[in-house]
Amino acid sequence: MAVEATDKQVVNEILDEAGAPVVVFDRVKLAFDEKVVLRDISFTLLKGHTKIILGASGSGKSTILKIITGLLRADEGVVWVNGSRVDQLSELEMMAVRADLGMIFQEGALFDSLTVRENVGYKLYEESDMPIEQVHRRVEEVLGWIGMTEYIDRMPSALSGGQRRRVAIARAMAFKPRILLYDEATTGLDPITATTVDEEIIKLRDLEHVSSIVVTHQLRDAFYVATHMAVRGPAGQVEIVPAPPEKAREAEFIMVRDGVIVFEGDANALRRSTDPYITTFLE
Amino acid sequence: MLPFIENRLKQAALEVQEYVRLVTASIHAIFTRPRYTYDIVQQFDTIGVGSLTVVILTGFFTGAALCSQSGLTLDQFGARPIVGRLVSASMIKELGPVLTALMLTGRIGSGIAAELGSMVVTDQINALRALGTDPIRKLVVPRVLAGVLMAPVLTVISDFVGIVGGWIVARFQLQVASGVYWSSVTYALYPEDLWMGLIKPFVLGFAIVTIACHVGLRTSGGTQGVGTSTTISVVAGSVAVIAVDFFVTQVLIALLY
Numbered sequence: 001m002a003v004e005a006t007d008k009q010v011v012n013e014i015l016d017e018a019g020a021p022v023v024v025f026d027r028v029k030l031a032f033d034e035k036v037v038l039r040d041i042s043f044t045l046l047k048g049h050t051k052i053i054l055g056a057s058g059s060g061k062s063t064i065l066k067i068i069t070g071l072l073r074a075d076e077g078v079v080w081v082n083g084s085r086v087d088q089l090s091e092l093e094m095m096a097v098r099a100d101l102g103m104i105f106q107e108g109a110l111f112d113s114l115t116v117r118e119n120v121g122y123k124l125y126e127e128s129d130m131p132i133e134q135v136h137r138r139v140e141e142v143l144g145w146i147g148m149t150e151y152i153d154r155m156p157s158a159l160s161g162g163q164r165r166r167v168a169i170a171r172a173m174a175f176k177p178r179i180l181l182y183d184e185a186t187t188g189l190d191p192i193t194a195t196t197v198d199e200e201i202i203k204l205r206d207l208e209h210v211s212s213i214v215v216t217h218q219l220r221d222a223f224y225v226a227t228h229m230a231v232r233g234p235a236g237q238v239e240i241v242p243a244p245p246e247k248a249r250e251a252e253f254i255m256v257r258d259g260v261i262v263f264e265g266d267a268n269a270l271r272r273s274t275d276p277y278i279t280t281f282l283e
Numbered sequence: 284m285l286p287f288i289e290n291r292l293k294q295a296a297l298e299v300q301e302y303v304r305l306v307t308a309s310i311h312a313i314f315t316r317p318r319y320t321y322d323i324v325q326q327f328d329t330i331g332v333g334s335l336t337v338v339i340l341t342g343f344f345t346g347a348a349l350c351s352q353s354g355l356t357l358d359q360f361g362a363r364p365i366v367g368r369l370v371s372a373s374m375i376k377e378l379g380p381v382l383t384a385l386m387l388t389g390r391i392g393s394g395i396a397a398e399l400g401s402m403v404v405t406d407q408i409n410a411l412r413a414l415g416t417d418p419i420r421k422l423v424v425p426r427v428l429a430g431v432l433m434a435p436v437l438t439v440i441s442d443f444v445g446i447v448g449g450w451i452v453a454r455f456q457l458q459v460a461s462g463v464y465w466s467s468v469t470y471a472l473y474p475e476d477l478w479m480g481l482i483k484p485f486v487l488g489f490a491i492v493t494i495a496c497h498v499g500l501r502t503s504g505g506t507q508g509v510g511t512s513t514t515i516s517v518v519a520g521s522v523a524v525i526a527v528d529f530f531v532t533q534v535l536i537a538l539l540y
Contacts, residue, residue: 069413095415103413109406123414126319126421171414 011083020047021080022179022211023068028077028087030063030259037063038074039259045179045211048250050201052222053215054281055256061215062106064256065181068213069103070094082179102172102210106184108164110156110171116143117152120170128175142170146200162193169200173208180204182214186221198224199240206230207238219282226251226267255281302497305419309427309493312420319421326425330391330492331433337386338437339444345378346370346445350452354459364459367467370449375472375480379442381528384487387434388520392495395426396516399499400509408500423496427489434488435481442480475539479532486531490523 014020023045030038037060045051055061066072067079070086079087084097110119121139124130130138143149146166156164165185172180182201186194198221204210206229216222229243245268253270255263255278263270263278273279353369399422402408411418446468453459498516502508 066409071409071412091412091417095417098413098415101413103410105406105410105413107405109410111407111410112401112405123416127415 008083015047015083018047019049021045022047022082023051023213024078024080025064025067026078026080028064028067028074028079030060030067030072030075037259038067041077041256041259041261043254043261043264045213046250047178047211048205048209049211050205050225050251051213051254052226052251053213053254053256054217054219054222056217056281059256060259061217061256062183065103065183065213065215068179068181069098069101099175100177101179101181102175102177103181104165104168104172104183104185106187107161108156108168110164110167112156114156115152116148116154116156116159116167119156119167120174122171123175138174142174143167145203146170160193162189162196165189165197166200169197169204173204173210176208178209178211180210180212182212182216184216184218185214186216186218191220194218194221195224197221198228199230201225202228202240203230203238207232222253223267226253298497298501301501302493305423305497305500306493308419309423309496312417312424313428317420319425322421322425323428326429327433329394330387330426330429331436334387334390334433334437335440337390338383338441341382341386342374342379342441342444343448345382346374346448347452349373349378349445350449351456354453354457363457364463365467366453366457366459367446367449367464368471370453371446371468372471372476374442374445374449376476377528377532379445380438380480380483380487381524383438383441383484384434384491384524384528385521387430387437387488388491388495388517388524391426391430392491392516392520393513395492395495396499396502396512397509399496400502400512403500403502404505404508418500423493423500426492426496430488430492431485432488434484434491438480438484478539479535482535483528483531486527487524490527491520494520494523 015022021044025041025043028038028041029036041060041064043051053061053064063072067074068081068086070089070091074087077087078085081097082100086094086097089097111122114122117139118125120142121135124135124138140149140152143152146169148163148166148170151159151163151167156167159167169185185201186197189197201212201214202225205212214222214225227243227248228240229247231239231241233239249266252264252266254261255270257277263273263275270278271282350366350370353366354363357363357366357369399408408418411421450461450464453464454461495516498512498519502512504511
């Protein structure tokens with residue numbers, strides 16, 4: 001028991017350091033019956049950095065996020081999340097790992113029988129001992145942060161697609177996780193609404209220091225997230241500005257094709273790639 | 284042909300395995316924490332109070348029709364005055380539990396499968412898990428508890444209303460005096476019959492809700508899949524009610540009589 005506690009302490013100390021590996025995939029494989037979804041996936045997400053996973057529909061991008069959250073279990077390989085080997089954990093043990101993981105699902109996956117307030121505060125209301133008044137304050141704070149305060153008592157069915165995604169982001173960030181996973185957060189949105197969602201992703205990464213994995217096939221949004229950063233202006237207001245090269249390098253692209261990583265590198269390297277599949281994808 | 288049969292058998296075995304797994308996990312979750320009290324109370328209201336009207340109407344008309352039919356048969360033996368005995372025994376031992384369970388299958392079995400199925404296809408179940416909530420505890424346990432505990436209550440109400448329906452027919456159509464009818468009703472009631480009528484709905488309620496939850500949580504294929512799950516839930520639930528009723532009856536006869 002004492003050894004276990006010491007190990008945990010060492011892991012936490014390592015994770016507290018800048019650039020610590022918060023998500024590690026090592027030779028992960030997964031198949032559903034005859035269909036191989038992931039053949040051999042290895043990558044590392046560093047603390048405070050962003051991984052942008054690109055790929056065509058059905059290439060296995062969303063599956064990677066589901067493995068990280070323990071919604072699916074890899075057939076082979078090792079998966080580390082915040083110092084825990086999630087490929088070996090039971091559903092009950094995964095609950096502790098999920099306490100530090102937020103996930104934004106395709107279409108938002110808001111609970112349609114709950115209001116925006118109840119959705120955003122769900123984890124705090126249901127799964128924490130936080131006093132109710134404090135939960136209300138946190139929900140209002142988070143909704144204020146994404147500019148959705150006036151929708152607090154609405155039902156999800158009364159929101160537009162973009163508003164639902166933003167509420168989903170608010171729900172995922174309400175309990176202050178250190179890792180956020182975005183599964184096609186901007187798919188199906190018009191460019192202007194998609195940009196507001198992109199800006200939330202950038203703000204969370206740069207102002208709240210959240211490590212993030214963004215799964216998308218929307219190139220415009222992927223490059224926007226990778227090449228911009230959030231800063232506080234002189235009056236304390238948040239501004240989204242182009243990121244300097246060293247900051248832009250913190251956002252790494254991964255291109256997945258048929259369950260295999262065919263490219264890994266920053267935005268400039270992706271643009272310069274001569275791989276026929278990547279150039280076709282980027283056109 | 285052989286691979287087709289093999290696939291079907293494998294599929295059936297998988298369904299049984301998943302159903303047993305769900306039932307085991309639900310039973311474990313009932314007796315351990317955390318519990319979602321608000322959801323439990325809400326399901327008692329939805330399943331119990333919400334099903335009252337349909338159960339009362341079914342019970343009333345079944346009791347009334349049963350009395351009419353039994354009156355005709357008993358007339359052949361000049362035994363019309365004991366019609367209450369037949370109505371009460373039939374309602375309490377068999378028709379009350381089975382018809383209430385069938386009504387519950389139609390009303391709540393379909394509702395549960397559709398609700399959980401929609402949650403599956405819109406990723407709400409995955410969202411629940413990602414937020415640290417066990418869907419079995421949050422969604423299945425409240426429904427199982429409400430189904431198991433409300434089915435007997437609804438059955439007792441259905442039995443009573445059915446006997447009242449029988450009384451109205453006996454009094455005004457068959458011209459049997461009220462006193463004769465009611466004394467006949469109570470005369471036929473043995474403790475074994477009451478136990479039979481009370482134990483059955485616990486088992487039937489459990490079967491209906493667990494089948495509906497299992498089918499709902501195994502939904503795939505978008506909105507079409509939700510429709511399919513709803514149909515399967517009602518069909519499988521109804522067949523299960525009839526089959527489980529037969530086996531429980533055999534067990535209870537062996538144990539009680």
